[in-house]
Amino acid sequence: MLEWAAPESVDTPALVVDLDTLVANIERMASRMAARGVSLRPHTKTHKSVDIAALQVANGALGLTAASIGEAEVLAAAGFDDLFIAYPIVAAREKARRLARLAERTTVAVGVDSVEAGRLFVDHGLARALSLTIEIDTGQHRSGVPPSAAAQLAVDLSELGLRVDGVFTHAGQSYWDPDAPDRIAKEEAAMLAEAVERMASRGVVAHRVSAGATPTAVASAVPPVNEERPGTYVFNDRQQVGLGSAARADVALAVVATVVSTSVPGQAVIDAGSKALAADHQEWLDGFGVVPELGDAKVVRMSECHGVVALGDQPKPAIGTLVRVVPNHACPTVNLFDHYDVVRDGTVIDHWPVSARGHLA
């Protein structure tokens, strides 16, 4: 895991990204999508960085995806146009005012999965400001409507005077079982196709047919899907390697930490705990990250500022040793830091802000 060298100059815990690996990941996904004639609209919730968004747009991304109005505001302020907030947006209170301002400066589409939410856009005078993309539940059972209900929702929203531009889904269940992503990608594309057909039979054309999740992005990029919204592919992480969507050499991100205690036999404590790595955790993945410098030893327990690494057969490292931790899931890890240390050939060459960190609302 991690083919690149860790810099000695960072103050730990530090969020480090290897620029060459990052750019290679960005180019690879862009060329895969181009080969399939599918638009790439990367999800920026992963990196929350206007610098990385710029690299994506320079390398074939047609537009960008955000998870919140706040993330979209950061992108718009940095000059990015054509944004999709892939989230069931509720245009109540302050959010209605912020959406109106956002729509004045950029093209915005937002997710919707209920007539109730649709009515709020109308009530707040947003009917013509935004386009709405209907969320389809393709098996994650989080939000979205079943494919069979998409046509009626599209008709109901249209009758309210709202502009429906298509359908989207997130097959998040592809993270639950490392053997499942390819099967799930096929189901995802088939269920979107069903929704599109049913909408067409009621006279609603789905211009956007958008799937998205790094594990399924390539296999679901088949007609009628015409847009993919992967996020994590820019960095990759322990999950993506476990799911087979990335090779070990494709991991561009690590938390660099210091060994601070080895007083308890069999373990080393590093200064990266749940406030640096995040505690997000799939059931099939044991522990909270791996440490390549210690033979891929796992972070088996965390407090807020302590990560406990089970050493196994590894010799006890010296106090002060710098190690890299590959986190389970890059997205919540990044959200805990204010900036990236950007590395090339083992040297820090730049600092990029995590521009939209904490912009949850």
Add this chain to the structure above:
Amino acid sequence: MLEWAAPESVDTPALVVDLDTLVANIERMASRMAARGVSLRPHTKTHKSVDIAALQVANGALGLTAASIGEAEVLAAAGFDDLFIAYPIVAAREKARRLARLAERTTVAVGVDSVEAGRLFVDHGLARALSLTIEIDTGQHRSGVPPSAAAQLAVDLSELGLRVDGVFTHAGQSYWDPDAPDRIAKEEAAMLAEAVERMASRGVVAHRVSAGATPTAVASAVPPVNEERPGTYVFNDRQQVGLGSAARADVALAVVATVVSTSVPGQAVIDAGSKALAADHQEWLDGFGVVPELGDAKVVRMSECHGVVALGDQPKPAIGTLVRVVPNHACPTVNLFDHYDVVRDGTVIDHWPVSARGHLA
């Protein structure tokens, strides 16, 4: 859970603290410690707020505890003196320079659990700038030395020219079993007493004998313990209620969220996921938080920006409904926000920055 009203005016997800409950919690712990003649040095990693630290100092706190040099820097910059960084500090690289600057402006003690770490203080010219408090492992098995090893470590550090001021421990294992805190508090105090006796027999006086963790703070406040460092007591949370260290009415903190989707039967989705609540999780506690407005329904699944609430017998809430979520563990939740909405009688009366958010290093 939560005796106070949620404000209607916040933009969700929002971190909301009820001022009256907060102040009552601060005063209660201060009077309990005063009654036992034990110094209160609250851990500020919970709130990371100079406003709340000021309330603690105004209500009997003798000094403050931090988890990192960065947190201590924020406290020192705000004018607080007498700081203890209760962490095994490794004074290498940039951290050595920052510690030297910190010690110029305030009294600083830091944790230590190895001669190796002690040597780094000497190597970087910090021997007289700081005092060192030896960490004792009283059963959490994270960092710290056993009570039997404290005397030799104290002698070794003293021979290096370092100033040892006493011992400290964190009985974090009190969080693992809701039936255990009182037993663990007794063990904690007994093991600190053993360390102090052994040090005395080698001629090292432990001036500071410091225990700390909200579940054990009161029961471990017995001689020779002369200092307690609880943190979470200012807010309380679902864990503390489950552990019996707080009543439901003592919970001062919630994440206010909006119901954004009810398209999947039996559940409501709110706009607070793992990037708002944090995924920290004790095995005995099912789910990631409870929602008082929905009959204490649990957040059973989270994505980064979605919390899935299992409704059980509760009727489906309307899209746009505001709810409060009591998080499992207040500390990592707070660290995800930039500010508190401070509420009194259901109205937002102030905004406090989470001053040391992200100051991990």
